[in-house]
Amino acid sequence: MTWSVRSITKTMLPVLAALTSLEISMGLVLSSFESTLFHYPTLLVLVPVTIGTAGSLGSILSARLSTAFHLGLLEFKASNYHLTGNILSTMALSITIFPLIGVATWVVSTIVFEPLLGLYQVVLITTLSGVLISIFTAIVALLTTYTSYLLKLDPDDVVIPIVTNLCDVFGILVLLTTIFFFV
Numbered sequence: 001m002t003w004s005v006r007s008i009t010k011t012m013l014p015v016l017a018a019l020t021s022l023e024i025s026m027g028l029v030l031s032s033f034e035s036t037l038f039h040y041p042t043l044l045v046l047v048p049v050t051i052g053t054a055g056s057l058g059s060i061l062s063a064r065l066s067t068a069f070h071l072g073l074l075e076f077k078a079s080n081y082h083l084t085g086n087i088l089s090t091m092a093l094s095i096t097i098f099p100l101i102g103v104a105t106w107v108v109s110t111i112v113f114e115p116l117l118g119l120y121q122v123v124l125i126t127t128l129s130g131v132l133i134s135i136f137t138a139i140v141a142l143l144t145t146y147t148s149y150l151l152k153l154d155p156d157d158v159v160i161p162i163v164t165n166l167c168d169v170f171g172i173l174v175l176l177t178t179i180f181f182f183v
Helices: 005-032 034-039 041-070 081-112 119-150 155-182
Strands: none
Touching: 005 034, 005 155, 034 041, 041 081, 041 119, 041 155, 081 119, 119 155
């Protein structure tokens, strides 16, 4: 692995261009749900929170896997603690944080406007979304880290941007799908 502006730019420019196109496409998909989101303002509040949380979970796991890789502690085996431990802790964090996000969103929306959705419904939507997002995050972070290893790329340059963007996009898809089924 070489650390030069040229090599990093050569590696990342096509990746970032593709991810930008994907994010723009996701914005178009999100705009198609505009009427539903405006009808249920509580759900509108969930959109940026879900995007931020999904991306944060992805970047946390990616950073931990990249660090373990650089330290020589990461082996791509199910018995490797640094691999399974980090994946399980990310899932546990997700399962813990998303129900709290649902409660906080419902409380804030109750204070600001009269919500059309109940607490149980909002918590169900956020919890289910969080579980699916954490599974996706683990899969994408693992595959991206392993691919960067096989291609002899620095995971710090490649893994975090890819995983964060894909988790943002998948987070919105999961949230919109969950809203479709539970609203």
